Amino acid sequence: MNNENQENLKELFEKFTDAEQAESCAEDVQKAEEILRKHPAPEPDAMLIANRSSSYVPHGDRPEFIPKRSPQTQWYATYLDNTHRNLGE
Amino acid sequence: MTTSNGLAQIIIGCKNGDSKCFSQIVDMYASRCYGYFYRLTGNNDVSDELLSELFVKLVEKIASYKGGSFDGWLFKIASNIFHDYLRSKQRRKKLLDVQKEQLESQFTEPKQSDNEQIDKLQIQLTRLDTNTRELIMLRFYSKLSFKEIALMRSEPIGTTLAKLHRGLKKLRELMEG
Numbered sequence: 001m002n003n004e005n006q007e008n009l010k011e012l013f014e015k016f017t018d019a020e021q022a023e024s025c026a027e028d029v030q031k032a033e034e035i036l037r038k039h040p041a042p043e044p045d046a047m048l049i050a051n052r053s054s055s056y057v058p059h060g061d062r063p064e065f066i067p068k069r070s071p072q073t074q075w076y077a078t079y080l081d082n083t084h085r086n087l088g089e
Numbered sequence: 090m091t092t093s094n095g096l097a098q099i100i101i102g103c104k105n106g107d108s109k110c111f112s113q114i115v116d117m118y119a120s121r122c123y124g125y126f127y128r129l130t131g132n133n134d135v136s137d138e139l140l141s142e143l144f145v146k147l148v149e150k151i152a153s154y155k156g157g158s159f160d161g162w163l164f165k166i167a168s169n170i171f172h173d174y175l176r177s178k179q180r181r182k183k184l185l186d187v188q189k190e191q192l193e194s195q196f197t198e199p200k201q202s203d204n205e206q207i208d209k210l211q212i213q214l215t216r217l218d219t220n221t222r223e224l225i226m227l228r229f230y231s232k233l234s235f236k237e238i239a240l241m242r243s244e245p246i247g248t249t250l251a252k253l254h255r256g257l258k259k260l261r262e263l264m265e266g
């Protein structure tokens with residue numbers, strides 16, 4: 001009874017309980033996780049992700065990126081600019 | 090599906106400031122991380138903000154990633170962001186002096202925005218306590234093993250296993266009831 005994490009759930013539960021109960025517990029977990037799979041969460045907005053993943057550019061010679069288009073993270077660009085200004089860069 | 094070797098190369102690229110590699114990470118993890126935030130908050134707009142914050146943190150912290158499970162490392166940051174969000178809501182709530190309401194129900198109450206439909210699962214998830222709900226979502230979206238989750242939560246694996254089993258069993262009863 002392996003799950004997608006390649007764990008043997010029954011064996012795992014058997015470390016803490018008897019074989020019969022371990023099998024029942026493993027089955028409970030698998031059935032509940034099947035319910036979760038059947039009810040996928042909404043996806044993030046594709047356009048937003050496309051913008052986000054393409055909106056990071058190297059900042060100076062450091063391995064940092066500034067989100068230049070995403071309004072939600074615009075504060076970060078401002079924060080970095082201010083920090084660099086204060087440091088006299 | 091990116092192999093672990095492929096992922097390692099992408100992470101090295103991120104550390105070296107390669108924006109293409111960073112884009113790849115965003116593409117690879119956006120869906121799962123968004124799902125994690127959505128199932129915990131029940132709100133598209135909040136999930137979007139938290140996802141943005143996660144990627145900003147990723148940029149800030151990638152240099153400190155020293156190997157091991159990248160998913161575990163990333164979801165630990167996601168979990169911290171969610172807890173910060175809960176705390177900020179709590180502070181705001183105190184400032185507004187709203188009395189005697191269960192914080193949890195307010196945080197998790199599904200709020201519909203335009204064209205958004207709350208599914209049955211989201212409704213039933215609000216009936217679980219925050220800790221249990223987070224554990225279930227961490228397990229489901231991070232795809233970490235029980236051992237890794239226990240390590241992340243600094244608790245014995247037996248405790249993690251028992252909590253998750255109890256939570257999933259209850260969720261299943263709620264969904265089937």
